[in-house]
Amino acid sequence: MxxxxxxxxxxxxxxxxxxxxxxxxxxxxxxxxxxxxxxxxxxxxxxxxxxxxxxxxxxxxxxxxxxxxxxxxxxxxxxxxxxxxxxxxxxxxxxxxxxxxxxxxxxxxxxxxxAHAGTPGTAHGESHDSLAIPDSALTSGPLLPAGIDPAWLARSGRFANPVRLTNTLGVADDAQAVRLFLRERAAHSPHTLRAYLTELRRLAAWCIRERLGPFSGLSRQDLMAYRDAVQAPHASEAGTIRHAAPATVSRTLAVISSLFAWWHRTGYLIVNPAEGLGAGRRARMTWTPVRFLPAAALSHCDAVMAGEAPRNMPPAIWARRRAIWSLYRFSGVRLAELVWDEAVATPWIAVDEAQQWTLHVTGKGGKPRAVPLPSVCLPALRAYRHSRVLSDDPRAGERLPLIHSERGHALGASGLYDEVRAVFALAAERLPPADGAMRAALEAASTHWLRHGYARTLVVDRRVPLPVAQTLLGHASVQTTAAYARTGQAETRAFVEASFAYNDAPDTDVMMPDA
Structure with missing residues (x-):
């Protein structure tokens, strides 16, 4: 070889x-x-x-x-x-x-x-047949949604483009076209891939139930009927009537719209029946994050992590847990963004001349993002590095996993999640018995709650401009960032009272001109 x-x-x-x-x-x-x-x-x-x-x-x-x-x-x-x-x-x-x-x-x-052909993409010996994607390349990519009959998907509908000159995918059935779509649009993130597979499986099940399909044969009326089915109320296991959450409907329609738009753009479809189908913008405007930990709960967790380690816990494990907590608590990153990606050597930390740290991660869509780390989280990170016999500050060009497992490899997403959950569990144990509300919140919290808390601190507590907060959080749309600024009636009243305080009232003795 x-x-x-x-x-x-x-x-x-x-x-x-x-x-x-x-x-x-x-x-x-x-x-x-x-x-x-x-x-x-x-x-x-x-x-x-x-x-x-x-x-x-x-x-x-x-x-x-x-x-x-x-x-x-x-x-x-x-x-x-x-x-x-x-x-x-x-x-x-x-x-x-x-x-x-x-x-x-x-x-x-x-x-x-x-093995002995010319370089892909070169003109030597190139023909229309050579532009087709080999089956080995397709099967090595993301799998098709489990639960779908391969024979049902491995066919083409009335809107599939049979002309090789304009069908840039070079495939002739939906199964291969779905594989290529998933490989390009969802393979960068396991969470995105899982969501896409779920929605495609749901669409296929509906098509089979309604005796429609394949995907490339669905008309605009078919997709609108599917949208109505997704939004329709349904009975739960307890017998109550439930409506789909706006975020769920938005995600479903966004995935379907993305599939058909990509197929049309690459020439696999001659038309796009899903044009304008998605209600993502309307659903996003009504989305409001609700999974927050109270400020008192976060302060309690910070105090617990600044204190002594639990009995019988090795110092190195405690140092690692403190470092993980500090990164998620004070950077607002997603769970997967702290998972070591050897292909692009992220995440990594840069240190400037003033000894200030900046965390570099790869966000959704493979977009790089730089997040300044506040000085409050640096002692825990330096202590962890010291426990691993590393320099206190990362050196220029250092490309090592930020967090290691006990076997020396990079700690994966499940390990990082378990460490944060262990912090919440420890904080709940150290609460007074009468504080049941905070204990319930800590038992339900996850890493993403810390991200919501980070965003709320920026947008609401510190009034950081929305474009700046959007950059720090890695949101594709500023509307997502603006959702954290939505407040309840009590907060709205506090803002109004502070804006029109009694001492700021105009002098009543001053005569105002008539209208």
Whole structure:
């Protein structure tokens, strides 16, 4: 197997890796943003640094080994760079293969029948048939919604475009078109993918029940009937009549509208029957976040995390829990945004000359976001780094997971969620017995409640301008951010009283001109 057998799917159009090992290592290193396999000697080290003092400061591990060995290899393994003497290093081909396997969502092996074909997207030997997506590329992407008969979905309807010249997807049935849609629009986030699969499964079930379909054969009247069915009241298990929440209806119609719009834009459909179907804007305008922890509950949690660790808890575990709490409490990030993504090396922290920290994360849609961290959360983060024998402040170019598991790997979403829930549980245990309301709120809280609290502090408590708060929270629409500014009648009355205080009333002795 040679490097050119791999295809980089992260660029447009996809392209093969260079054929030579040196060029392939350099290509992958530039694509991922970290070294893959470097051969160091004193001559090479001097060539890249102005002086030996600079070399020692920038590459301390390499410099130390070069004092005892003629050559040193720096290679990437298990999410970090390792430095070993050249005699002890694995082969470059082995390291490259491991890195490509770890990033298999981006780098994929070419199908066997295409092993000796020209580079994808090139003009050499290109035909309309060569533009079709191979089945192996489709099956390696997101799966189709479970519970849908593959035979029912693997067909095309009356609005499918059979002309290859204008059908840029190069597929002929809905099953392949759905796979491509999910791979491009939902594969960046497991939460988005799960929501999309749920809505497509629901639409398919309705079509089968109404004897309609496939998706590409639905008319505008069919989709409007589905919208009415989603919004219609239904009986719950207890026998009560319930209406779908506006946010649920908005999400359902947004997914369906996105599917048909993308199919039409890419040429798979000749028309878009879902044009204007979504009521997302109207539903979003009526959405109001309600899952908040009271300020007293947050202060109580802060006090608990600033105190002593529970009995029999190792100091390293307590330091990690405090760091996780500080990140979610004072950055307002989503749960998944603190999960280490090796492909893009996020999240990571930058430190400026004033020793101020900025958290860099990848939000929804793969959009990068920089969140300044307040100084109140830095002691806990530095204490955690100290427990892991790291420098107090992250160094420039450091690309390590922010939070590690007990086995040394990056802590996943479920582990991060459990740690935050453990904080709420501990805070509930340390409440007075009579404080049942706060205990109930803590038992129901989750990481997203902290995000809502962060947003409310910005928008309501501190009156941060909405565009600034939108940037910090990573909202696609400022309307979502503005929803946190909606207040109840008591808060509205307080605002009015403060704006028209008695001392600010106009002088009644001053004569006002007649209208």
């Amino acid at each position: 040679t490097p050119s057998d791999w295809i980089d799917m992260g660029c447009r159009p996809p392209q093969r890796l260079p054929g030579s090992m040196e060029a392939a290592l350099e290509y992958v290193a530039n694509a991922l943003g970290h070294p893959v396999y470097l051969h160091w000697t004193l001559t090479a080290l001097k060539r890249g640094c102005p002086s030996l003092a600079d070399a020692r400061r920038e590459h301390p591990a390499v410099f130390a080994l070069l004092l005892e060995h003629d050559a040193v290899i720096e290679y990437w393994a298990h999410g970090r760079a390792r430095v070993v003497p050249a005699a002890c290093a694995p082969a470059a081909a082995t390291v490259l293969a491991r890195v490509l396997q770890q990033h298999r969502r981006r780098f994929r092996l070419a199908p066997p029948e295409d």
